[in-house]
Amino acid sequence: MARPRTPDKPARILQAAVKVFARKGYFAARVSEIAREAKVADGTIYLYFRNKEDILVSLFDRTMSEHILKGREELRCVRGVRASLQTIAEHHLRLLGGNRDLAVVFQVELRQSTKFMERFTASWLKDYLALVSQVIEEGQRDGTLRRDLPRGLLTKAFFGILDEMVTSWVLSRKRYDLGKEAAPVVDLLLRGAGASPARPDTRGRRG
Amino acid sequence: MARPRTPDKPARILQAAVKVFARKGYFAARVSEIAREAKVADGTIYLYFRNKEDILVSLFDRTMSEHILKGREELRCVRGVRASLQTIAEHHLRLLGGNRDLAVVFQVELRQSTKFMERFTASWLKDYLALVSQVIEEGQRDGTLRRDLPRGLLTKAFFGILDEMVTSWVLSRKRYDLGKEAAPVVDLLLRGAGASPARPDTRGRRG
Amino acid sequence: MARPRTPDKPARILQAAVKVFARKGYFAARVSEIAREAKVADGTIYLYFRNKEDILVSLFDRTMSEHILKGREELRCVRGVRASLQTIAEHHLRLLGGNRDLAVVFQVELRQSTKFMERFTASWLKDYLALVSQVIEEGQRDGTLRRDLPRGLLTKAFFGILDEMVTSWVLSRKRYDLGKEAAPVVDLLLRGAGASPARPDTRGRRG
Amino acid sequence: MARPRTPDKPARILQAAVKVFARKGYFAARVSEIAREAKVADGTIYLYFRNKEDILVSLFDRTMSEHILKGREELRCVRGVRASLQTIAEHHLRLLGGNRDLAVVFQVELRQSTKFMERFTASWLKDYLALVSQVIEEGQRDGTLRRDLPRGLLTKAFFGILDEMVTSWVLSRKRYDLGKEAAPVVDLLLRGAGASPARPDTRGRRG
DNA sequence: AATGAATGAGAGTTCATTCAT
DNA sequence: AATGAATGAACTCTCATTCAT
Numbered sequence: 075m076a077r078p079r080t081p082d083k084p085a086r087i088l089q090a091a092v093k094v095f096a097r098k099g100y101f102a103a104r105v106s107e108i109a110r111e112a113k114v115a116d117g118t119i120y121l122y123f124r125n126k127e128d129i130l131v132s133l134f135d136r137t138m139s140e141h142i143l144k145g146r147e148e149l150r151c152v153r154g155v156r157a158s159l160q161t162i163a164e165h166h167l168r169l170l171g172g173n174r175d176l177a178v179v180f181q182v183e184l185r186q187s188t189k190f191m192e193r194f195t196a197s198w199l200k201d202y203l204a205l206v207s208q209v210i211e212e213g214q215r216d217g218t219l220r221r222d223l224p225r226g227l228l229t230k231a232f233f234g235i236l237d238e239m240v241t242s243w244v245l246s247r248k249r250y251d252l253g254k255e256a257a258p259v260v261d262l263l264l265r266g267a268g269a270s271p272a273r274p275d276t277r278g279r280r281g
Numbered sequence: 282m283a284r285p286r287t288p289d290k291p292a293r294i295l296q297a298a299v300k301v302f303a304r305k306g307y308f309a310a311r312v313s314e315i316a317r318e319a320k321v322a323d324g325t326i327y328l329y330f331r332n333k334e335d336i337l338v339s340l341f342d343r344t345m346s347e348h349i350l351k352g353r354e355e356l357r358c359v360r361g362v363r364a365s366l367q368t369i370a371e372h373h374l375r376l377l378g379g380n381r382d383l384a385v386v387f388q389v390e391l392r393q394s395t396k397f398m399e400r401f402t403a404s405w406l407k408d409y410l411a412l413v414s415q416v417i418e419e420g421q422r423d424g425t426l427r428r429d430l431p432r433g434l435l436t437k438a439f440f441g442i443l444d445e446m447v448t449s450w451v452l453s454r455k456r457y458d459l460g461k462e463a464a465p466v467v468d469l470l471l472r473g474a475g476a477s478p479a480r481p482d483t484r485g486r487r488g
Numbered sequence: 489m490a491r492p493r494t495p496d497k498p499a500r501i502l503q504a505a506v507k508v509f510a511r512k513g514y515f516a517a518r519v520s521e522i523a524r525e526a527k528v529a530d531g532t533i534y535l536y537f538r539n540k541e542d543i544l545v546s547l548f549d550r551t552m553s554e555h556i557l558k559g560r561e562e563l564r565c566v567r568g569v570r571a572s573l574q575t576i577a578e579h580h581l582r583l584l585g586g587n588r589d590l591a592v593v594f595q596v597e598l599r600q601s602t603k604f605m606e607r608f609t610a611s612w613l614k615d616y617l618a619l620v621s622q623v624i625e626e627g628q629r630d631g632t633l634r635r636d637l638p639r640g641l642l643t644k645a646f647f648g649i650l651d652e653m654v655t656s657w658v659l660s661r662k663r664y665d666l667g668k669e670a671a672p673v674v675d676l677l678l679r680g681a682g683a684s685p686a687r688p689d690t691r692g693r694r695g
Numbered sequence: 696m697a698r699p700r701t702p703d704k705p706a707r708i709l710q711a712a713v714k715v716f717a718r719k720g721y722f723a724a725r726v727s728e729i730a731r732e733a734k735v736a737d738g739t740i741y742l743y744f745r746n747k748e749d750i751l752v753s754l755f756d757r758t759m760s761e762h763i764l765k766g767r768e769e770l771r772c773v774r775g776v777r778a779s780l781q782t783i784a785e786h787h788l789r790l791l792g793g794n795r796d797l798a799v800v801f802q803v804e805l806r807q808s809t810k811f812m813e814r815f816t817a818s819w820l821k822d823y824l825a826l827v828s829q830v831i832e833e834g835q836r837d838g839t840l841r842r843d844l845p846r847g848l849l850t851k852a853f854f855g856i857l858d859e860m861v862t863s864w865v866l867s868r869k870r871y872d873l874g875k876e877a878a879p880v881v882d883l884l885l886r887g888a889g890a891s892p893a894r895p896d897t898r899g900r901r902g
Numbered sequence: 903a904a905t906g907a908a909t910g911a912g913a914g915t916t917c918a919t920t921c922a923t
Numbered sequence: 924a925a926t927g928a929a930t931g932a933a934c935t936c937t938c939a940t941t942c943a944t
Contacts, residue, residue, distance in 0.1 A: 083903095099394035101308055105939060106906095115905040117941075126939065156475075178395060185392050187306040188385060188452070195452050210474075220476050227465055228474050230449050231442045238441025245395070245402050258434055266473025267417075267435050269427050290929095312914060313931095322930040327915065497924095513808035515722055519918060520927095529926040531920075540918065592809060599806050601720035602799060602866070609866050624888075634890045641879055642888050648859025649852045656851055659809070659816050672848055680887025681831075681849050683841050704908095726935065727910095736909045741936065 138198035155213035171252025345405035362420035378459025510589035552612035569627035585666025759819035776834035792873025
């Protein structure tokens with residue numbers, strides 16, 4: 075029985091695709107360039123992926139499923155809304171902040187078209203937002219979070235802020251540690267931007 | 282002396298482009314389809330736009346310059362951080378919430394590639410975020426806003442929430458009034474999502 | 489009755505066309521560029537020429553008819569084969585050697601296609617070669633020229649040499665006086681390139 | 696390992712191109728027509744040639760390099776100026792006289808523009824004329840050729856006559872054997888067109 | 903399983919020409 | 924007569940995908 079000369083071709087192809095998509099953009103990326111980068115023949119790609127679009131989709135699917143899985147696991151050991159949100163935020167920011175090419179693909183290339191976006195929203199993003207929503211619901215139930223704001227708004231706000239943090243980081247020339255932004259983001263979300271004269275000591279306490 | 286046989290061709294072309302881009306996506310959109318929609322010949326488009334990309338760019342430029350101008354004007358009559366932010370938020374949400382095709386183009390099609398995004402960020406978005414940033418600075422100076430959070434974070438958070446509201450609305454099948462979200466968004470941003478036991482009456486007041 | 493604001497539009501257009509054709513080549517030349525060079529509107533050109541090709545054709549027609557007319561006139565005052573051939577050669581070389589752009593158009597651009605070449609050969613070139621042929625016939629009749637060579641060969645040889653002189657001059661970066669080549673060309677044609685030991689004094693006699 | 700399904704694609708494409716260029720002219724020739732004639736897909740052409748222009752250029756390059764090589768070889772076995780020139784002339788006239796399509800391409804299509812002509816002159820034509828020039832130099836050195844005529848003039852004259860013979864043949868409807876013209880051409884060049892009563896026996900001696 | 907030569911559909915753009923003014 | 928805005932046909936070349944080896 076013939077064995078693949080090098081193992082894990084699909085993974086290598088996906089890795090190559092991230093590089094090429096990030097460098098050139100999805101449309102300008104050439105399948106043959108991905109093949110070259112992955113050191114396989116053009117045709118080999120079609121043994122593992124239906125077409126160019128399927129590469130992008132698979133990329134998203136694998137990354138998200140893994141990400142969500144890990145997120146769920148880690149959340150199991152965490153108690154409290156603030157800690158939970160911060161865990162999610164850190165995960166989110168570290169995943170993308172730790173791999174610039176992946177971040178470019180997720181923030182930019184994956185948003186080619188409503189078709190893509192609807193597809194992604196309907197599949198993994200829904201799960202991801204459900205994860206967030208669950209934490210928020212818990213918070214609203216136990217009185218940690220305001221109940222006068224719709225849960226959907228809070229979820230979108232949380233995701234929207236994180237998403238913008240990443241996009242901004244991707245487009246910025248500065249290289250800073252995205253993960254460190256998790257804490258302030260959560261703090262902003264929970265306590266708001268407004269100064270409260272009734273809590274003048276707030277700042278001192280939290281450094 | 283030859284006169285344009287029908288006036289306002291560029292505007293008609295842009296209008297047609299919004300429709301077609303929203304329907305098909307930028308890449309799948311055919312220049313000849315835009316021409317047909319605008320009721321001009323294919324070649325006529327190239328009298329007013331350098332190429333297909335220039336149509337998209339011009340679309341963004343004209344919309345943003347107008348939007349920012351109006352925003353600045355309206356802000357002149359407004360006092361206070363909350364009111365200012367709400368003005369901006371309403372503007373933002375109403376502009377896009379009032380024209381679904383435009384929203385699709387702005388939320389999805391314009392984000393094709395880092396090239397586009399960098400270009401847009403560098404031009405109008407910078408101005409737009411500066412507008413927001415200015416309001417925030419004012420708030421931090423007069424003590425309305427917390428000073429322990431970096432201004433950049435607040436700006437990104439504000440924009441990120443609005444952006445996600447619009448994207449979510451674009452992708453949702455439900456048709457709701459985006460403009461109405463302005464108030465809760467600003468409230469969330471200013472007061473945070475966290476319930477404050479020190480302010481137990483908060484809810485009652487606003488409920 | 490409306491008069492043309494500037495006279496002689498067709499001539500100005502042809503003049504402009506020579507410039508543009510020489511600079512860009514016939515195919516790459518844009519009708520609108522010829523119009524700009526001639527300082528007329530694009531449409532004006534079509535009042536005087538059927539189409540782009542007609543500009544080139546007219547150029548050739550006018551130049552050749554004038555050239556042949558002048559040639560015939562001048563030949564009337566000339567006696568002898570050598571003098572006649574030299575008159576023609578000088579005419580030929582001076583016409584083109586005196587206007588580089590025209591030379592480029594005649595040596596290069598007019599030879600676009602067999603269609604053009606057949607057309608030109610059939611019209612003016614035929615007349616031109618007939619003029620040469622006539623001189624040669626005369627020479628063969630009066631014994632000045634060898635009768636063992638077909639008249640057609642002599643005609644082609646004469647024209648071929650002149651043509652190559654011009655082409656070579658057009659493509660050369662050096663700027664020399666083409667007209668001065670007429671005498672040696674005719675001498676070569678008449679006496680040949682071979683040294684004749686029987687006529688060792690030949691050179692001295694002719695200086 | 697993938698193999699070409701049919702061998703010698705580039706050669707077949709060039710052959711097809713000669714046909715199509717000769718029939719339609721370079722500009723009017725459609726790449727897809729060349730493909731059809733060569734029985735390959737349009738895209739296949741671009742595996743072997745950069746673009747349409749490159750087909751024409753390759754055509755010239757391959758033909759000329761082969762032609763010059765053969766010419767040099769054959770010249771090695773030949774002694775004397777007359778014989779050498781006649782060898783070259785025969786080669787020249789037979790190459791093109793033996794393939795009407797090729798002749799059309801070389802005499803007409805390749806002379807599209809100064810760009811082409813300069814390119815060709817600078818590459819192979821230079822080599823070709825050098826070959827001729829060498830023979831002439833030899834002749835001038837050993838006293839066979841007149842020294843009072845510049846070598847460049849003789850070279851141009853020789854090439855000009857041959858070139859005109861071919862062009863004339865291409866444009867003529869008559870089908871005659873071009874190769875047979877080599878001898879009279881060389882004779883004309885060497886002995887000239889002028890009758891020399893002083894050398895009645897010349898022909899007999901050298902014929 | 904892997905290859906890569908071959909395929910061929912498909913679209914942006916140019917520019918000669920027209921014609922309402 | 925003159926203009927120049929508008930037209931729309933036409934064509935090269937690219938590149939995702941296939942399939943014989």
